[in-house]
Amino acid sequence: MSTSPAGMSIHLEAEVLYQSLLRHVRGWLVQTGQPVELVGIASGGVWLAQRLRVDLGLAAEPGVISSVMHRDDFASRGLASSVQTRLGFDVNGAHVLLLDDVLYTGRTIRAVLNELFDHGRPAQVSLMVLVDRGGRQLPIEAAWSAARITLPAHQTLQLARDEQGHFSFAVDTAEPA
């Protein structure tokens, strides 16, 4: 992992970061000492939650949450296709661990929190991510991130998953408008 100026390639070992997340969540669950509901944010976060469930030997299917219904760019970008929110547990009084691949502006998390509260009133919500890329536009922070980097705004960073279930990061550079 490295921080790079604009235009240079970023090398992020998604598998290494995932192992780090796994260790941290395992320790955190012991420390928390109460039932926690894992909820992945579509789509990268869902992959993380599914794999954590297997690696941690958890019985319950992790929840899936989508930001689509509460996005603040709906008026300019329209309605994106997305998987549906499926929580499968009573949100009222629940301790929820939100998982996502990349934390950037914080707007997705804001939308996801609204979505979560449409289903009930959780006791506590925490957020853990693989990569915190900076650039926050809202007062939202992750409780823990496996890596922190700085990326210029014209670059996008997204988790990818191959057929064997291995993770990698894709960095795209937008053409100047």
Place this chain on the structure above:
Amino acid sequence: MKLNRNPQLNKNGELIHLLSTEGLSKDILTHILDTAANFVSVSDREVKKVPLLRGKSVFNLFFENSTRTRTTFEIAATRLSADVINLDIARSSASKGESLLDTIANLSAMAADIFVVRHSESGAPYLIAQHVAPHVHVVNAGDGRHAHPTQGLLDAYTIRHFKGNFANLTVAIVGDVLHSRVARSNIHALTTLGCAEVRVVGPRTLVPSDMAAMGVRVCHDLKEGISGADVVMTLRLQNERMSGALLPSSQEFAKSFGLTRERLQWAKPDAIVMHPGPVNRGVEIDSSVVDGPQSVVLNQVTFGIAVRMAVMSIVAGHSA
């Protein structure tokens, strides 16, 4: 020379009005159905609303009465957090002689964002769509004999929900196809979505042979028409649209084309039975079938809300 593009789409090919299922691509139809799937579960939430149309105004303009369609549009808009204004135009300005476009201009001045239009004249929603501001959207809730696209889409949604996909399906549309905007909207949607076979079934006076040009199989015998069908869609016999001697009587129609429990056995054992409502029990369909285990008539109504939420939120997200 500039080509006449589909008035429902903007220059990027995005849906800005829903006027007809005709001329919409499989991708657009599928996107509407997929989006509707997201909205079906909104009614199961503690907060049965999403904020997509917060601060927007939806005007229901019903120049022709329809309690069910208007109500489901109203529920759909309300669940999207829009403000809904119902105008019973049939009893107001139009009867005082105001022209359609004057009515629209006045309502636009009241800051409308979406017009949901039902009109007895085919094409009225097109006329309105051509004259509204770029940020205003028109959704056709039924125009004359022409189209009822949200009904066609909710029927397609219902079929996909129960049958999984369209690829190997035979759908039989039975009854008064001639007067039915529902049938036309279904035919366009289902053929585009890739249904293996769409049949239209009814007497020659109500199912003209030239309908074969729409890519459907025309049957004038009920047994032939519904044999082996996966979906049997009965249509309402539209007495109010009948002019001239198209039928000896509704009893005559029931005798040859009414769907009874015995006749339904000609279709596949797991066939679903649909009806756009309101039902004339004992005419196009027997009570034992409407209330029977193969009927999905009430599912259609429920899915109709989600499909209308999908349509309004998709058009509202695009600009002309």
